[in-house]
Amino acid sequence: MKLGLVIDLDTCVGCNACAVACKQWNTSGTTGPLSDLEPYGKDPTGVWFNRIRNYEVGDYPNNKTVHFPMSCMHCEDAACVTVCPTGASYKREEDGIVLVDQDKCMGCNYCAWACPYGARELDREEGVMKKCTLCVDRIYDDNLPEDERKPACVLTCPSHARYFGDFDDPNSEVSVISRERGGESLMPEMGYEPVNKYLPPRAKTHVQKYVNDTNPISKVKDWVNRLVSR
Amino acid sequence: MHPAFSVIFFTVTSGAGYGLFAITALYHGLSEHQVMSSEQILLSSGIALVLITAGLISSTFHLANPKNAWRAISRVRTSWLAREGLLAILFYPIALAYLYLVWSNAAGAVLTGSAILTAVWAIATVFSTGMIYACLKTIRQWNNALTPVNYILLGVMLGAIIYALVASMGEGMTQGVITTSAYIIGLAALSKCVYFFWVGVPAGSTINTATSFTNSMVRLLDVGHTAGTFLTDEFGYQVAHTRLIALRWVVAIFAFALPAIMVWMSLSTLSVTTAYSVALLSAFAGVVIERWLFFAEARHVVNLYHGSQQC
Numbered sequence A: 001m002k003l004g005l006v007i008d009l010d011t012c013v014g015c016n017a018c019a020v021a022c023k024q025w026n027t028s029g030t031t032g033p034l035s036d037l038e039p040y041g042k043d044p045t046g047v048w049f050n051r052i053r054n055y056e057v058g059d060y061p062n063n064k065t066v067h068f069p070m071s072c073m074h075c076e077d078a079a080c081v082t083v084c085p086t087g088a089s090y091k092r093e094e095d096g097i098v099l100v101d102q103d104k105c106m107g108c109n110y111c112a113w114a115c116p117y118g119a120r121e122l123d124r125e126e127g128v129m130k131k132c133t134l135c136v137d138r139i140y141d142d143n144l145p146e147d148e149r150k151p152a153c154v155l156t157c158p159s160h161a162r163y164f165g166d167f168d169d170p171n172s173e174v175s176v177i178s179r180e181r182g183g184e185s186l187m188p189e190m191g192y193e194p195v196n197k198y199l200p201p202r203a204k205t206h207v208q209k210y211v212n213d214t215n216p217i218s219k220v221k222d223w224v225n226r227l228v229s230r
Numbered sequence B: 001m002h003p004a005f006s007v008i009f010f011t012v013t014s015g016a017g018y019g020l021f022a023i024t025a026l027y028h029g030l031s032e033h034q035v036m037s038s039e040q041i042l043l044s045s046g047i048a049l050v051l052i053t054a055g056l057i058s059s060t061f062h063l064a065n066p067k068n069a070w071r072a073i074s075r076v077r078t079s080w081l082a083r084e085g086l087l088a089i090l091f092y093p094i095a096l097a098y099l100y101l102v103w104s105n106a107a108g109a110v111l112t113g114s115a116i117l118t119a120v121w122a123i124a125t126v127f128s129t130g131m132i133y134a135c136l137k138t139i140r141q142w143n144n145a146l147t148p149v150n151y152i153l154l155g156v157m158l159g160a161i162i163y164a165l166v167a168s169m170g171e172g173m174t175q176g177v178i179t180t181s182a183y184i185i186g187l188a189a190l191s192k193c194v195y196f197f198w199v200g201v202p203a204g205s206t207i208n209t210a211t212s213f214t215n216s217m218v219r220l221l222d223v224g225h226t227a228g229t230f231l232t233d234e235f236g237y238q239v240a241h242t243r244l245i246a247l248r249w250v251v252a253i254f255a256f257a258l259p260a261i262m263v264w265m266s267l268s269t270l271s272v273t274t275a276y277s278v279a280l281l282s283a284f285a286g287v288v289i290e291r292w293l294f295f296a297e298a299r300h301v302v303n304l305y306h307g308s309q310q311c
Helices: A017-025 A079-083 A110-114 A152-156 A173-181 A216-229 B005-030 B038-062 B066-073 B080-103 B109-134 B146-168 B175-198 B207-211 B230-235 B241-267 B272-296 B301-306
Strands: A003-008 A051-057 A064-070 A089-091 A098-100 A121-123 A128-130 A162-166 A197-199 B218-222
Touching: A003 A173, A017 A051, A017 A152, A051 B207, A079 A089, A079 A110, A098 A128, A110 B230, A121 B230, A152 A162, A162 A173, A173 A197, B005 B038, B005 B080, B005 B109, B005 B146, B005 B272, B038 B080, B038 B146, B066 B080, B080 B109, B109 B146, B146 B175, B146 B241, B146 B272, B175 B241, B175 B272, B207 B218, B207 B301, B230 B301, B241 B272
Parallel strands: A003 A197
Antiparallel strands: A003 A162, A051 A064, A051 B218, A089 A098, A121 A128
């Protein structure tokens, strides 16, 4: 099994619900609470597994705002696993999820240096590295109803921009949508084979511009419309 | 890359210690007749071991969870940090075995073999330290062959200066010691200059490959947080370009030019002890600044997600 996420950059509206859901789910759970420093202070900061950054793609007037949620890519050849000296960072054989063993981590930050995607953060309160667990404590939890055994971020997305599934199964939702829409890996030149795929924005149809009619009735209608909108 | 002073002190001091031990062992083991007295060899090696130990202890200060530090030698199959830890720990019995042979005035093949093994092990440990940084594809400035080479050469350079200082305070000072230290300073300077030119070449990942939008301009609109994060604290450290260039000149003067001048002056004008003492202080300061620059010049590719166009 090769579990991972597909994130649809076309549909993501940048609401940050996935980041909040992740933060809330991980208040308890396998890695414990994600610490915050000065949450009500001047410079609030803290540990987040999922971060959404916003980019402008293209030049005006053909530009587009793309919202980029990023969490651990659960890479096939994960550099964070290779460089970890204590063996705290490991990739599970059965489902490919990359995890941090909190009992072994010594907080040396080496894995964070090795990760090109910034997936790993040091929890200063606990002194260990933490990262997206792909909600391993949700997806295998038999106490949850079957359709809720997904990562918290996938379940909560209001625009259904996130998908979760098994990339090894060619008929799973993630495999199909990644194939059809051309799911991309980020920074493929690093060679770490990220499993999470990003779907590029679809080509949009051209919207017809408003054409001025020259007859007087259209001109009056035009003037009324502009008056109303002011 | 945020320069952590504990790591800077660790790499410079332990590099100097391993370099000094390697030079001491090679001079002793490879020369036909023993030039330095046994007491001086033990003093030189003792200084080296103190430097190494101080450096290694300092390296544990940058850990956020040091109680698990003993696990750091368990993944030698893949991790250079684990390999460096293992080599550093195993260096002590090897070095102490060599020192026992020195103390008992041994000679012959056993001594030569032990000396060469100790020297090679010391260089291998410094090589592993350099590889910790060089194996990271995410930091382009470090990901080249000159990184471990410079770690070795700068460590050996500091070691050569300390060795000459010890030799000048007793027997063991020969013309060869001075010329060897001059050659090593020159070689280290050359290698570091090549590195400075090499890291300026733009290549590798861009914001386009990082976001998969390779057909258009991509610019950061909003990074998603109003204050810093772990990523910006650790990797967002950026020094003004002019300051970095100025510090390179400081490194060139203090780490290489001034020690070279001191070596030249030790031939006639100054006493060897005085000249090499000044050379050591200057070189140590220069290498500390060089190591600081090594971190400050590094740009992790995660900066591509925080506004950089190219790393």
